[in-house]
Amino acid sequence: xxxxxxxxxxxxxxxxxxxxxxxxxxxxxxxxxxxxxxxxxxxxxxxxxxxxxxxxxxxxxxxxxxxxxxxxxxxxxxxxxxxxxxxxxxxxxxxxxxxxxxxxxxxxxxxxxxxxxxxxxxxxxxxxxxxxxxxxxxxxxxxxxxxxxxxxxxxxxxxxxxxxxxxxxxxxxxxxxxxxxxxxxxxxxxxxxxxxxxxxxxxxxxxxxxxxxxxxxxxxxxxxxxxxxxxxxxxxxxxxxxxxxxxxxx
Numbered sequence: 001x002x003x004x005x006x007x008x009x010x011x012x013x014x015x016x017x018x019x020x021x022x023x024x025x026x027x028x029x030x031x032x033x034x035x036x037x038x039x040x041x042x043x044x045x046x047x048x049x050x051x052x053x054x055x056x057x058x059x060x061x062x063x064x065x066x067x068x069x070x071x072x073x074x075x076x077x078x079x080x081x082x083x084x085x086x087x088x089x090x091x092x093x094x095x096x097x098x099x100x101x102x103x104x105x106x107x108x109x110x111x112x113x114x115x116x117x118x119x120x121x122x123x124x125x126x127x128x129x130x131x132x133x134x135x136x137x138x139x140x141x142x143x144x145x146x147x148x149x150x151x152x153x154x155x156x157x158x159x160x161x162x163x164x165x166x167x168x169x170x171x172x173x174x175x176x177x178x179x180x181x182x183x184x185x186x187x188x189x190x191x192x193x194x195x196x197x198x199x200x201x202x203x204x205x206x207x208x209x210x211x212x213x214x215x216x217x218x219x220x221x222x223x224x225x226x227x228x229x230x231x232x233x234x235x236x237x238x239x240x241x242x243x244x245x246x247x248x249x250x
Contacts, residue, residue, distance in 0.1 A: 004095070005087065012086040013054060016079030019107070023078070023114035026123055042067035054079040078114055085110065085232060092236045097141045101134065105185045105235070109228040112178055116224030122174025127181055134184040149184050156183025156191045163195075175223050182231050190238040198223070198230030 017037075024040075025032045038045050044066040056065070057076040064071055089102045108130045112122045131153065138149040156179035164171035183191040202223055209215045234241075 005090065008086050008090045009083055012083040013079050015086075015107075016054070016082030016110070017075075019082060019110050019114060020075050020078040023111055023118065026111075026125060027115055027119050027121075040072075041069035054083075074114065074117060078110065081113065082106070082110055085228075088232065088236060098143075100141055101137050101185050102235070104130070104133065104137065105182070105231070108178070108181060109224075109231060112174075113222075113224045113228050116174075116222040120172075120220055120222050122172065122178050122224055124174070124177065127174065127177040130181040131177070131184060134181055138184055144187050148187050152183035152185075152187040152191045153180045154183065155188050156180050156186075156195070159192070159195055163199075171223065175227065178224075178227060182227070186231070186235055186238075189242070190234045193238045193242070194227075194231045194234035196230070197233055198226045201229055202226035 021037055022032050036045050041064060044064070054076045057071060057073075060071075062071050062073070063069065085106045086103065089106060090099070093099055093102050108126065111126050115126070116122050135150070135153070139146050142149055157176060160171055160176040160179040164173075164176060179191070179195065182194060186194060202221070205226060206221050209221065210217055215221065
């Protein structure tokens, strides 16, 4: 399995670099294919080695090799996030058909986190096609029935919509659509668990950030990262957590 782990890591580094470009250009409503990747400060076209921000960021001490301007930490973060997520998925799921929806879900979550952190928005151009794609994939791949996964999407959408109403705008429309897509992949039980985890993580993060005065009390906090962590934990370990909890109650 070491060979496949290395393949996942290398491919994830490449994808992570691409996800950074996609997130930035979608936010700017620019083409994701042209022009080629370049420095956001001097616009110099990046070399092959520069396309791996995780390594080049460390070696160049967080600066552009061409203009010496500081590079945003979000670039290596995108690659690191992609590598960690995909390695966890592969280690847990293995070479099975479930890898297809798993890696597609990983892509959706990472792109959502990258846009949410940058501009506090999760784009419809990312979530809406994902919903359709996940429905198609779940028609062919999955341990549960197709209708179970569809109900997961409806539950994810409905619960986040309810949460948005109760919180009076504390949850954005992008989060609601994101959970509709997540629900199609996870199904009802794991979707509910994901929402619980994400809400708990989001609350803790908010308390910490406010306590240390990194943000103001009424300042909006990107919910995307909490959704990603909650979803990955529920997706990969949710059944074991649920069985453990039931065993305690019994």
